[in-house]
Amino acid sequence: xxxxxxxxxxxxxxxxxxxxxxxxxxxxxxxxxxxxxxxxxxxxxxxxxxxxxxxxxxxxxxxxxxxxxxxxxxxxxxxxxxxxxxxxxxxxxxxxxxxxxxxxxxxxxxxxxxxxxxxxxxxxxxxxxxxxxxxxxxxxxxxxxxxxxxxxxxxxxxxxxxxxxxxxxxxxxxxxxxxxxxxxxxxxxxxxxxxxx
Numbered sequence: 604x605x606x607x608x609x610x611x612x613x614x615x616x617x618x619x620x621x622x623x624x625x626x627x628x629x630x631x632x633x634x635x636x637x638x639x640x641x642x643x644x645x646x647x648x649x650x651x652x653x654x655x656x657x658x659x660x661x662x663x664x665x666x667x668x669x670x671x672x673x674x675x676x677x678x679x680x681x682x683x684x685x686x687x688x689x690x691x692x693x694x695x696x697x698x699x700x701x702x703x704x705x706x707x708x709x710x711x712x713x714x715x716x717x718x719x720x721x722x723x724x725x726x727x728x729x730x731x732x733x734x735x736x737x738x739x740x741x742x743x744x745x746x747x748x749x750x751x752x753x754x755x756x757x758x759x760x761x762x763x764x765x766x767x768x769x770x771x772x773x774x775x776x777x778x779x780x781x782x783x784x785x786x787x788x789x790x791x792x793x794x795x796x797x798x799x800x
Contacts, residue, residue: 614757615648615675634670644671668761677757682747684768696744702737709736 619625625641636644644667647654656664665681672679682693706713716733720726745753751760 613648613651615671615677616651618675619645619648621645628674629670632670632673634666636670640667665761665763668759672759675757675759677759678754679759679761680747680751680754681761681763684762684764684766686767688768690748693746693748695746695749698742698744702742705742706737 619628622638622641622645625645626636626638629636629641629644643654643656646652656667658664668681669679671677713730713733716729717726720729747760747762751758
């Protein structure tokens, strides 16, 4: 038996409170929106679920995400999928060269610090206490998924052309590689679009 918890309405859910309000607000920014599209957007916002939008290039999938971001005064973050994209590249990059530069710059200070130790175990323990200087967010370069997750403001995340990503990257159900399905993300304040061309 599954328990259903009610979600608190988001600002976007309060703003786009009906199918008619979606049509009205999209029309105000010169986006022609039919009832089917407005219903899908309304349900996505109200249920706080991802929306899979399929269509040939040029039919307005990306524009739909842009208009939602504009009408709800949200930041639009776009992840453009391509062959070779994996989860790690979509989340973040580790700046190894910056980390190495810091280690080189601090080499002398590390030598001075370690000179006070009398054994290898003492040196390792001392270095472990300094780990945060070498393995911190300072060396983390956020990519679109992480940017959307940690954003302090309302955000629309557009995952565009997900069908172009490699098999290692999660894809929507019914696609050539189906090992991962878009799942509801409770507490994730970002409306999510998965655009497939």
